Amino acid sequence: MILFPAIDLKEGRCVRLVQGDMAQAVVFNDDPAAQxxxxxxxxxxxxxxVDLDGAFAGAPMNASAVDAILARVTLPVQLGGGVRDMRTLESWLAKGVARVIIGTAAVRDPAFVREAARLYPERIAVGIDAKDGRVAVEGWAQTSSMTAEELGRRFEDAGVAAIIYTDIARDGILKGLNIEMTVALAEAVGIPVIASGGLASIADIHRLLEPDCALLAGAITGRALYDGRIDPAEALTAIRQAKSAAA
Structure with a gap:
């Protein structure tokens, strides 16, 4: 399992939202590259x-902050927010983004996702953000009639690298991941699933390492890292030990 630390960008700064509400943004760092x-x-x-402003605007809005991050770190970066066309996607890949996340366009333009995955195998992920069981789009501002499972199955044979599943109701409120729904999605599709939304403590890390979560490819953590609820060394050690025990 891979633990992904999150940098959510709003107006060039590193923030965390509460349930996707842009009006409830807490700034954690004015320097995303340093973070x-x-x-x-x-x-x-x-x-x-994630380019939060880009997710609402439908086009990149925090490019300079992303550029600074890419120039500063050697880690592979997966990036989402406002990727609605091939030109934007290819621009990010050319800049060095390892994996591009397509969210709204996965609902509105599935052919784009399929073509992107064909052209750039292992470099395209689908972001599935669910509110009350239905997929949300446009920076979570609108809810579609499609379920997360239906959207995931749409790309079963497309060759996407991963699905990032976020339970919006839990995002940013530190109430724990929606394990049941995330595992159910992983069981329903043959695409690796990454859990997101609500990871709050080291107990959640250990929960992810239990046998029923073995299908999950990873999890994203944000607020709990920033406010010290999760110690990075402790979390990464637990993951390494679980891998060694399973080997």
Whole structure:
């Protein structure tokens, strides 16, 4: 399992939202690149970055902050937020983003996702953000009629590298991941699933390492890292020990 530390970008700063509400943004660092470097120093193997303004605007809005992160860290970066067309996607890949996350366009333009995955195998992920069981789009501002499972199955044979599943109701409120729904999605599709939304403590890390979560490819953590609820060294040690025990 990979633990992804999150950098959510709003107006060039590193923030965390509460249940996707842009009006409830808490600033944790004015220097996202420095935050990325700190995560690298702490031993993380990937970085998860979201352009929150871009998700609402439908186009990149924090490009300079992302550029600064890419220039500062050597970690592979997966990036989402405002990726709605091939030109934007290819621009990020050219800049050095390892994996691009497509969210809203996965609902509105599935052919784009399929073509992207064909052209760039292992470099495209689908972001599935669910509110009350239904997929939300446009920076979570709108809810579609599609379920997370239906959207995941749409790309079963497309060759996407991963699905990032976020329970919006839990995001940013430190109430724990929605393990039941995330595992159910992982069981329903043949695509690796990364859990997101609500990871709050080292107990949640240990929960992810239990046998029923073995299908999950990883988890994203944000607020709990920033406010000290999760100690990076302790979390990464637990993951390494679980891997060694399973080997």
């Amino acid at each position: 990325g470097a700190r995560f690298e120093e702490q031993g993380f193997s990937w970085l998860h970055v």
